[in-house]
Amino acid sequence: MNDEPILSARGLRLSFGAVRALDDVSIDLWPGEVLAIVGESGSGKSTLLRVLAGETRPDAGSVTYGDPQGGTRDVHGMTEAARRRLARTEWGFVHQDPRDGLRMAVSAGGNVGERLMAVGDRHYGNIREEAARWLERVEIPRSRIDDAPRLFSGGMRQRLQIARTLVTRPRLVFMDEPTGGLDVSVQARLLDLIRALVADLGIAVILVTHDIAAARLLAHRMVVMRQGRVVEEGLTDRVLDDPRHPYTQLLVSSVLAA
CATH class of the missing domain: 1.10.238 (Recoverin; domain 1)
Structure with a gap:
């Protein structure tokens, strides 16, 4: 991996009224790495993805992008036009509902x-x-x-x-529950396709999912969120085979019991 991350977040905080969606979240993503963000509904994982992609501005904290020339850019300091240009070229976004990412006509x-x-x-x-x-x-x-x-x-x-x-x-792709809402057999086929394409292209991916099996198949590292905070992170196999936080243990055991 390169010495510098392709995307870094530091001290992200965001509240919606009395609800703290992000509470001092910091993460790094390295070139060519697949990072899974997992957690139950309402844990803050999709909010974090939108903040990292520049679609939602945090109350505090920063997100920086390491560009191909070796410099860094403040994601939330860009103009809207610059961010849209970045999203069309060096970045990509795969939505849970493909209608949000396609022109249906x-x-x-x-x-x-x-x-x-x-x-x-x-x-x-x-x-x-x-x-x-x-x-x-x-x-x-x-x-x-x-x-x-x-x-x-x-x-x-x-x-x-x-x-x-x-x-x-693109150098970096954000994926928001890309297999959500699909039949199990279709999910498995799609996951295999995503894994092959990501490996072939060598792109960096941030994957938001509630599906532990999808995270294990696709991700090098995993971040576990609960109530807006990162409660555990590490190599995917380590987190899933030896979970240390009680919430992660609960997540893994619920999958095993299913």
Whole structure:
């Protein structure tokens, strides 16, 4: 791994009225690393993801991004235009509901091609061929390239969103419950696909999930959250095989008992 993290958060605090969503949260993500953030509903994990991605501003604390040139950028100090540009190029976001990450009225190929155009590609034939290759890579027949996402199943929509996100080979991808709401068999297939693509591209990923099995399969390290605080963190196998905090022990034992 590189000597410097690709994303760092220090002392993040955020409250919604009397509810403390984030309470002094600090984390690092290294280039090429997959970091899982796990916890029960209301633990603050999705709020943390939105803050790290620059979508929600914290009450206190900082988030810094290590850019490819070796410098650092204050995520919440950027202009909105700069953050949107970063999100279209060096970053990606995979939503739990693929409808939030796709343009439903645009063809499958058009969805993937838009990301390529955002990084400067202009040759229609090349864009269409690259989109077709990526559809195949996420197990969607290239014959569906002109079909709208509304004609796809939930699992196919999620795979299309992944193709749209990864086609530009971003350095950092945020994933918010990417297998949530899908059938178990579809979840397993999607997880295998994500693992293969992430390993092949060498991208850094922050994965929010309540699924311990998904975290074990995908993540190098794990952060466990409860009531807005990080209660345990470490290598995924260590955290799951030898949980030290009582809450982590409860999470792991509930999975084993299921």
